[in-house]
Amino acid sequence: MASGDGRKSSETYNSIPLSDDENGTSALMDTTSNQRRPAGWTAVSFVLANETCGRLASYGLMANFMVYMQREYHMNQVQAATILNGWSGASNLATVIGAYVSDAFIGKFWTIVLGSLSIILGMITMTLTALLPPLRPPPCANEELQHGQCIPYNNAQLGVLMIGIFWLSIGNGGIKPCCVPFAVDQFDLTTEEGRKENKSFYNLYYTTQTVVLVITQTAVVYIQNDISWALGLGIPTLCSIVAIVLFFIGTRIFVYIKPEGSVFTGVAQVFVAANRKRRLHLPVDGVDGRFYDDSPLRRRLLRAREPHLTTHYSCLNKAALVIGDEVNSDGSCVNPWRLCTIQQVEDVKCLLNILPIFITSILSFLAMNQQGTFTVSQALKMDLRFGSLFKIPAGSISVITLIVISAWLPFYDRVLVPALEKLTKLEGGITVLQRIGIGNLFAIVTMLVSGLIEMKRRSSALSHGGADGVSPMSVMWLIPQLILIGFMETFSIVGLIEFYNKEFPENMRSVGNSLIYLTFSLSSYASSWIIAVVEDVTGRDGTSWLTDDINTSKVDKFYFLIAGISSLNFVFFMFCSRRYQYK
Secondary structure (H helix, E strand, O other), X not given: OOOOOOOOOOOOOOEEEEEEOOOOOEEXXXXXXXXXXXXXXXXXXXXXXXXXXXXXXXXXXXXXXXXXXXHHOOOOHHHHHHHHHHHHHHHHHHHHHHHHHHHHHHHHHHHHHHHHHHHHHHHHHHHHHHHOHHHOOOOOOHHHHHOOOXXXXXXXXXXXXXXXXXXXXHHHHHHHHHHHHHHHHOOOOOOHHHHHHHHHHHHHHHHHHHHHHHHHHHHHHHHHHHOOHHHHHHHHHHHHHHHHHHHHHHHHOOOOOOOOOOHHHHHHHHHHXXXXXXXXXXXXXXXXXXXEEEOOOOEEEEEOOOOOOOOOOHHHHHHHEOOOOOEOOOOOEOOOOOOOOHHHHHHHHHHHHHHHHHHHHHHHOHHHHHHOOHHHHHHHOOEOEEOOOEEOOHHXXXXXXXXXXXXXXXXXXXXXXXXXXXXXXXXOOOOHHHHHHXXXXXXXXXXXXXXXXXXXXXXXXXXXXXXXXXXXXXXXHHHHHHHHHXXXXXXXXXXXXXXXXXXXXXXXXXXXXXXXXXXXXXHHHHHHHHHHHHHHHHHHHOOOOOOOOOOOOOHHHHHHHHHHHHHHHHHHHHHHHHHOOOO
């Protein structure tokens, strides 16, 4: 099967047969001169600008939305957390729907456009809730807020808030799964230069995301908390408008790949056709047998001895085996539920190959989930002073991870990768699965280091005031684990983004990219389930590992448990990656 790096959809590059020679092979003429050539970084810059500004809008709201709901809508912590988690879950689920709509019906470009417009509607709605007093409850003093004496929100006010969240979820569902695949379409992957530019793009993409997170968690949060919520929400709203303007500027140079219909229908057809022909025997070398190829490039029947069908999952090859009068005179198949193309069969094999890697990625993100929860609780029970005047906000400690990612990715792409390429003679220095595997190792080390630091912190806190004690240890002790989780993200997440976009069939790239966000969602659910099980099991004898107070908890043991789970997951990943066959 042809390399995924060198293939391009026929809507961009077309080759047509001129004549058949005596052996039945076709002479092909390249007609790319009549097609729009990929503009590379020139086009990608507009895609990246749209994505960056759009992220600034979404992250600018999400970074401090919990505080907004509690302060301005007088919600308690449980109510606010429920809405925030619901929003996060809906946004991640919407990416799968958006990817399907993109690949099956309207294409990536229009999905991004509609998603951007939806983001604008959502941000305008949110900004109006901050600007117009009737859209939120009356102001309330901090003391009244702490004692629950504020006037609560009414149904109409909550409804407006939920409308804004709805539009934002739809927008994220359209932009997130399509941005990277649409950018990949702008590179000429048939050339070595185009493939190198594409590989650099994945690193740059995640770097810009991280820089946006740093800005939103510092500057935007400061404006919202200390200056004005209306201004703090208005700036991200303006960014969302700028995003779509920048995107439309690039329309003259973009390459557009047309959708090819329902991708899931094609997958289902392969399984149904293979099942219907399960009693047939596949032709062996030297025995006449014909497989169906109805690709846009060539439309003809291929001999079994030609190396177009791979041997793994060979039972699926029967779906492309021609029997009787299953092919019309014009080369089209009579019933697609009885006969599928070679390409359809190979696409399904790609999905089956990717599935185990997808499953392992869910558990590999467990370490990242813990850094977003218990790390803040640790910081609250440590010395937050930085120097004699400045006090670090506990919620901002994760910015260290973002700084590490922002600094490491450019160094990795521009310095380390060229050095590794000279050493290994591999494009990119290491394979994509090796990169993901290194990220999985960092996840294990992160949990081990986190557990050791928590042992020291907890012992120090208990010796300085018992359960309510605050450790004199500086919060800077948390830096090692935050640095390690940054390395984990740069290898695992960026590696998975590249892996899905390279290995998924071209007509399913948006669906493949949506798996990243589905992985985040499933990993969060898995983390919640593990926490619930640990609480139930360890709490039976009254010594729960996870209590309301981190000083009376045994979070260090919980960290070591996650390290153990991650280690088992790494062994499974190694088994799957060694058996994986690249496209």
